[in-house]
Amino acid sequence: MPNEIKIRVNERMWTVESAPDTPLLYVLANDLNLQGPRFGCGLGQCGSCSVLVNGVEARSCRTPVSAVEGKSVTTLEGLPAWYAAQKKLSVVPEMHPVQQAMIDEQTAQCGYCYNGMIIKASELLTKTLKPTDAQIRTAMNGHLCRCGTYPRILKAVQRAAQKMGEAQARQRAASRREAQARQRAASRREAQARQRAASREVKSE
Numbered sequence: 001m002p003n004e005i006k007i008r009v010n011e012r013m014w015t016v017e018s019a020p021d022t023p024l025l026y027v028l029a030n031d032l033n034l035q036g037p038r039f040g041c042g043l044g045q046c047g048s049c050s051v052l053v054n055g056v057e058a059r060s061c062r063t064p065v066s067a068v069e070g071k072s073v074t075t076l077e078g079l080p081a082w083y084a085a086q087k088k089l090s091v092v093p094e095m096h097p098v099q100q101a102m103i104d105e106q107t108a109q110c111g112y113c114y115n116g117m118i119i120k121a122s123e124l125l126t127k128t129l130k131p132t133d134a135q136i137r138t139a140m141n142g143h144l145c146r147c148g149t150y151p152r153i154l155k156a157v158q159r160a161a162q163k164m165g166e167a168q169a170r171q172r173a174a175s176r177r178e179a180q181a182r183q184r185a186a187s188r189r190e191a192q193a194r195q196r197a198a199s200r201e202v203k204s205e
């Protein structure tokens, strides 16, 4: 029996008519017309349908739509904005660093598994900024690539981790410079105020 269900996807509220046990993947693809999550096995075993639910990777083929009510779903389409919000960036980048790294390393062959690979790697790099190869292998273990592009995926995730680390260092340096500039401006204002007070005292004598 279809119900009216409200879900938040990519920071936008949607109301869908759906049976509560409908797989989230069907709602994303058919009702919201989102093409990022892909139907692969339909059994929760390949990862091609992955999305983030409150920042945690979930298989949308095995997640009933009613289970995400009151939660925040992020698909591949919303990943750059999700990243920008996490890192407090003033501008949303065109791509998440993992997406960019996958392109830079020319990892994809048919590309079918890449939705899940990118979603999972993004989740990993949120929790572990500098993962080892072993940590990447463990995290990505449940994501299958029938083209066998695993070595290139590993390289791309390491590349994204490095770029994210560099961006974070730049952001920290910029915040430090801003704080120092604010401090200097405050000191200048205090000195000027003292000077004005001193010249008022001189005039009144």
Ligand code: FES
Pocket (backbone or CB within 6 Å): 038, 039, 040, 041, 042, 043, 044, 045, 046, 047, 048, 049, 050, 059, 060, 061, 062
């Ligand atoms: S389609 Fe969902 S895990 Fe394979």
Ligand code: FES
Pocket (backbone or CB within 6 Å): 108, 109, 110, 111, 112, 113, 114, 144, 145, 146, 147, 148, 149
């Ligand atoms: S690139 Fe073809 S399934 Fe992964």
